[in-house]
Amino acid sequence: MGSFNFDNVPNLHTSSNNINPLDPGEFRRQGHMIIDFLADYYQTIEKYPVLSQVEPGYLQPRLPKSTPYNPEPIETILQDVHDHIVPGITHWQSPNFFAYFQCTSSIAGFLGEMLSTGFNVVGFNWVASPAATELETIVMDWLGEMLELPKSFLFSGNGGGVLQGTTCEAVLCTLVAARDQMLSRIGRENLVKLVVYASDQTHSALQKAAQIAGIHPKNFRAIKTCKSTSFALSPGSLRAQIREDVEAGLVPLFLCATVGTTSTTAVDPLGSLCDVAKDYGMWVHVDAAYAGSACICPEFRHFMDGVEGVNSISLNAHKWFLTTLDCCCLWVKDPSALIKSLSTNPEYLKNKATDSKQVVDYKDWQITLSRRFRSLKLWFVLRSYGVANP
Numbered sequence: 213m214g215s216f217n218f219d220n221v222p223n224l225h226t227s228s229n230n231i232n233p234l235d236p237g238e239f240r241r242q243g244h245m246i247i248d249f250l251a252d253y254y255q256t257i258e259k260y261p262v263l264s265q266v267e268p269g270y271l272q273p274r275l276p277k278s279t280p281y282n283p284e285p286i287e288t289i290l291q292d293v294h295d296h297i298v299p300g301i302t303h304w305q306s307p308n309f310f311a312y313f314q315c316t317s318s319i320a321g322f323l324g325e326m327l328s329t330g331f332n333v334v335g336f337n338w339v340a341s342p343a344a345t346e347l348e349t350i351v352m353d354w355l356g357e358m359l360e361l362p363k364s365f366l367f368s369g370n371g372g373g374v375l376q377g378t379t380c381e382a383v384l385c386t387l388v389a390a391r392d393q394m395l396s397r398i399g400r401e402n403l404v405k406l407v408v409y410a411s412d413q414t415h416s417a418l419q420k421a422a423q424i425a426g427i428h429p430k431n432f433r434a435i436k437t438c439k440s441t442s443f444a445l446s447p448g449s450l451r452a453q454i455r456e457d458v459e460a461g462l463v464p465l466f467l468c469a470t471v472g473t474t475s476t477t478a479v480d481p482l483g484s485l486c487d488v489a490k491d492y493g494m495w496v497h498v499d500a501a502y503a504g505s506a507c508i509c510p511e512f513r514h515f516m517d518g519v520e521g522v523n524s525i526s527l528n529a530h531k532w533f534l535t536t537l538d539c540c541c542l543w544v545k546d547p548s549a550l551i552k553s554l555s556t557n558p559e560y561l562k563n564k565a566t567d568s569k570q571v572v573d574y575k576d577w578q579i580t581l582s583r584r585f586r587s588l589k590l591w592f593v594l595r596s597y598g599v600a601n602p
């Protein structure tokens with residue numbers, strides 16, 4: 213603030229909040245209040261109905277019409293959280309919550325998240341926070357090894373992993389990489405011919421990605437599955453559909469296989485699906501958002517058999533891996549395919565480290581430029597539990 217004189221500014225001393233937005237003493241005091249608030253919340257979480265009982269529009273009448281003109285103390289704000297926000301919460305972390313996916317957090321994940329928010333760095337490239345990038349490459353290799361992913365998906369091979377927000381983003385990034393790789397071979401004017409395949413159990417994340425990536429709506433194939441094969445995608449049905457499309461002059465582009473579908477946790481047979489995809493030069497992505505983390509257990513690893521043939525795989529650590537939202541882990545065999553589609557190199561981001569080509573610049577592996585230090589929370593979880601978790 214240089215020589216700026218606070219004494220000339222009226223009202224600034226009415227609340228200590230206004231002196232320094234990160235005043236360490238106030239941070240400590242208010243931070244402890246929030247931790248206590250949350251500890252009390254978890255201690256008494258079962259007293260709440262899991263599903264919020266409020267009606268649509270419940271909140272507006274309870275709050276002032278507009279932003280308070282004068283600053284308010286944390287005590288008042290927290291009281292309102294208790295009185296007006298908590299009733300409108302559906303308690304996802306309650307032991308009685310059995311919808312969607314549950315048990316998404318842990319002390320370790322929470323504390324890692326706190327540190328990440330506390331440092332509040334924006335590690336879009338290596339130089340913007342070397343630890344953010346390097347820790348991410350390390351934990352992605354660690355977790356990849358726990359899943360027994362082939363080395364080709366790890367930085368210690370020729371691949372690599374990245375932490376994104378959600379599966380929707382991961383699927384979109386891989387689809388765009390596959391699209392551009394194919395179009396560079398057959399010409400951009402052929403975009404309308406590209407076909408995306410999945411089963412009728414596949415998550416809508418793929419459909420959204422296809423819409424955004426410019427895949428023609430008529431070229432989205434949700435292949436029928438049936439109960440007798442536990443709703444897994446049949447390689448025979450896939451091949452028949454692809455043949456039909458090729459005969460019609462279309463170009464098979466992308467298969468999204470699922471390990472653990474949303475409705476029934478069906479598992480698509482990766483090995484035999486890859487055999488089909490390979491005959492047509494398609495990109496195969498594995499969406500293991502929900503169930504993938506279970507595959508760190510030797511008794512479940514067989515669900516990923518055949519993963520060596522795919523191009524990319526993602527899972528949500530924020531679903532079944534004790535990590536707070538958001539934390540989607542994406543591994544790719546060929547990072548250069550992602551980078552070709554997603555990189556930009558404006559003047560204001562140029563730096564020696566990038567020029568040296570010795571570093572990972574994660575901005576080129578994702579949609580957004582700015583990114584959170586998500587690897588901290590995953591690192592905390594991995595270290596706090598260990599592989600054995602005795």
Ligand SMILES: *Cc1c(COP(=O)(O)O)cnc(C)c1O
Nearest residue numbers: 378379380415417473474501502
């Ligand atoms: C939860 C889930 C998704 C969507 O994940 P987001 O991270 O919310 O995008 C996609 N696929 C499967 C199999 C899922 O379980």
